[in-house]
Amino acid sequence: MEQNKADAVRIQTSVLNALEKKVLVWLAERQPKWMTSDILTYIGTFGAAVIAAGYILSARNINFLWLSSLGFLINWYGDSLDGTLARVRHTQRPIYGYYLDHTIDAINEVMIFVGVGLSGLMHLEIALVALVMYLLITINVSINAHLKKEFKLTYASMGPTEFRIIMIIINTLFALIQPLREFSHSFAVFGHEFTFKALDYIGAVIIMVLALMHLTTVRKDIKGYAEMDPLPKKG
Numbered sequence: 001m002e003q004n005k006a007d008a009v010r011i012q013t014s015v016l017n018a019l020e021k022k023v024l025v026w027l028a029e030r031q032p033k034w035m036t037s038d039i040l041t042y043i044g045t046f047g048a049a050v051i052a053a054g055y056i057l058s059a060r061n062i063n064f065l066w067l068s069s070l071g072f073l074i075n076w077y078g079d080s081l082d083g084t085l086a087r088v089r090h091t092q093r094p095i096y097g098y099y100l101d102h103t104i105d106a107i108n109e110v111m112i113f114v115g116v117g118l119s120g121l122m123h124l125e126i127a128l129v130a131l132v133m134y135l136l137i138t139i140n141v142s143i144n145a146h147l148k149k150e151f152k153l154t155y156a157s158m159g160p161t162e163f164r165i166i167m168i169i170i171n172t173l174f175a176l177i178q179p180l181r182e183f184s185h186s187f188a189v190f191g192h193e194f195t196f197k198a199l200d201y202i203g204a205v206i207i208m209v210l211a212l213m214h215l216t217t218v219r220k221d222i223k224g225y226a227e228m229d230p231l232p233k234k235g
Helices: 017-028 037-057 062-089 094-117 124-147 160-176 178-182 198-228
Strands: 009-011 150-152 184-189 192-197
Touching: 017 062, 037 062, 037 094, 062 094, 062 160, 094 124, 124 198, 160 178, 160 198, 178 198, 192 198
Parallel strands: 009 150
Antiparallel strands: 184 192
């Protein structure tokens, strides 16, 4: 999506950021004239749909996880390149791009997480909780973009691109290692029995990491905003 968030400063310090920037600029300079940022945005959305379809179809045949991994590549291409193309061609539309970016991102995220939850590899409930945590972080990023003009794309040196790579690695492992995808473990909590598969445990870890990231960020932001906007003095 369009990467210019009004006049907010983009904070991107992920592991692959420097290399990715060079690759994206190289690709942007070689796009045909008919290619636009909007087209790339919708290519990213198509990629998210492919990701979801691959996960859902993997319930029938695990080899569809390869399709899901292809979807992550398509999603990266469209989602990461659209803003770079606008900057290279000097065709930024900050207000329009900001709205389109967040609207499409939310749709993409819902498709991907629901797709994972319908794959049979992870409980839908766990996928939806992970989606909620991801959206909470996204909302906090959007609030900060308005209030302190910072658009933070990286947490713990991890950004969207690193997340996609991790998911492709996970897909590959589950597609190739049968004992991994067939693993299950049952346990009881307050008299209720639950059965977790390997991806359920991975999802639970992701939820805890996202929750910790969100709580840490919110605590820091609250302290910062309290200093920026102190209580008025009495009298």
